[in-house]
Amino acid sequence: MLIRGGTVVTEGGELEADILVEAGRIAEVRPGIAGDGAIDATGLYVLPGLVDPHTHFALDTGTGRTADDFTTGSASAAAGGVTTYINFAIQHQGQGFEQALAAVREEADGRTHVDYSLHLNITHLDPGWEAELERVVDRGVSSAKVYTTYKGTVFYVDDFTVHRLMERSGPAGLLVQMHAENDDLIEGRRRELAAAGLTSFAYHAAARPAVAESEAVSRGLFFSRVTGSPIYFVHLSNPLSVDLVSEARARGLAAVAETCPHFLCLDDSVYGGRDAIRYLMTPPIRDEEMQAGIWARVSRGEIQTVGSDHCGYSLDQRGSSVDFREVSPGIPGVETTLPLLYTFGVDANRITLGDLARLTSTAPARVFGLYPRKGRIAPGADADLVLFDPAARGPLTDSELHTAAGFSPFSGLELRGRVRTTISRGEVVYDRGRVLGLPSHGRFLDRLPFDAARLG
Ligand SMILES: [Zn+2]
Known part of the structure; x- marks a missing residue:
């Protein structure tokens, strides 16, 4: 998978770069990665999932x-x-x-x-x-x-x-x-x-x-x-x-x-x-x-x-x-x-x-x-990415949501931007209004013990 033309956003800031994904992980992040069948992210922010x-x-x-x-x-x-x-x-x-x-x-x-x-x-x-x-x-x-x-x-x-x-x-x-x-x-x-x-x-x-x-x-x-x-x-x-x-x-x-x-x-x-x-x-x-x-x-x-x-x-x-x-x-x-x-x-x-x-x-x-x-966009991390379209604007409506609750306390608010595409370990799980893939995709994650040093 190749995601091309987007603005990659990390905690350190923004970077115009392409992202190459291999076997569910991020392999490369840099401008000008060649390859076929790329996902076009022009005009979109690419954030860590x-x-x-x-x-x-x-x-x-x-x-x-x-x-x-x-x-x-x-x-x-x-x-x-x-x-x-x-x-x-x-x-x-x-x-x-x-x-x-x-x-x-x-x-x-x-x-x-x-x-x-x-x-x-x-x-x-x-x-x-x-x-x-x-x-x-x-x-x-x-x-x-x-x-x-x-x-x-x-x-x-x-x-x-x-x-x-x-x-x-x-x-x-x-x-x-x-x-x-x-x-x-x-x-x-x-x-x-x-x-x-x-x-x-x-x-x-x-x-x-x-x-x-x-x-x-x-x-x-x-x-x-x-x-x-x-x-x-x-x-x-x-x-x-x-x-x-x-x-x-x-x-x-x-x-x-x-x-x-x-x-x-x-x-x-x-x-x-x-x-x-x-x-x-x-x-x-x-x-x-x-x-x-x-x-x-x-x-x-x-x-x-x-x-x-x-x-x-x-x-x-x-x-x-x-x-x-x-x-x-x-x-x-x-x-x-x-x-x-x-x-x-x-x-x-x-x-x-x-x-x-x-x-x-x-x-x-x-x-x-x-x-x-x-939590990061860098080689070796899981390819968990969200493509966010800042130009998709309009009031939030209950009907665009996927929760079984059927409503949102935020409906009616004028929102700037919408999620366009969500990628989980290199698979597109959501795209333009539709949840794709199977509920068998998600996995349980073992977490490391708490370490205060990670708080910075
Ligand atoms: Zn709670």
Whole structure:
């Protein structure tokens, strides 16, 4: 395969070059490579395939299951230029770590259009967990999420469990990821709102105040400081949370901040509208000032990664409730990260094209132990590439998407650019609106143990 005439974008900048692919890997990157049957990339940006570090395909919370399974979710990923996604594998009641991972492998293997890996979602520590933790890292699962919220569900873990886990996670080579929201602050606010009869979707954001996030981030950083274990904060929405992470990094902690496109491209006015049901995720979307604050920190390089937090419930699955307490949170997003960050980031002069490649591909590949195989355009790397057409402009519509959720919270936004073609290990898996190839193409990826030296 030869890709000719495009502008190759890497974290280091842009280069007019052709890309020769052999046996699924990049063989050469330079101008003027000769050969027949080239893919014409004239006028297109050629970026490293996105590494989405945060998806919830086939999420089963016990009360509901997402419309997107691995096949539809990965089709949506391919259409979004995502060539690797890292999905969460919940440790259900009665399961050990290895059982939880094996159950998800069973469901995903052979049913994914692009490559994938798994994060463990630890919900409890059984006797013997320490040795099991080392075994899962050995088998390529080097990250695990804990939730500090959703008390009363399988997800919530108490502070003792987080601290106990972090006493071991660093030496084991495991990166602990935290969904940071102080559950007591949220519960108290929900009670107040409910007592006042304020339970419509308009109050979803008010019920989960930004201070709850920052308090839990502060606690996670404290545990990191006293245990020496690295920590990664998923989906940060409050600039103060990012500042706490930056201060900790300055002190030498291995702490990483992730944000999501919805915190960058939407503000909380969406909850006042009739379509508020399209924007129910946690943490909620914040006000314009916080949105600007998150952008400023992305621009300054203080936020390391962007993940979609794709959680594809359909609007039908939301049921008929109009009470924010009765809806499973989550929105689809794996397909829209690239055009959103191009439009509101690159085109708005907030980030460079190189930043775009770093935030969406190279940095997550490094943090999660997939680099140098993924996340770069250079000889030897997997030929995971996305051809992006900056001239394809227009409002995003639900009907152009491939997620089984059937909608996007970003529909209606005027986007500059669309994914033209997605290539996974040298195979075209998406081209001009159509997902190509078979869901047997994608493979499970073993990841390296966490190494703080890769954070740079
Ligand atoms: Zn999530």
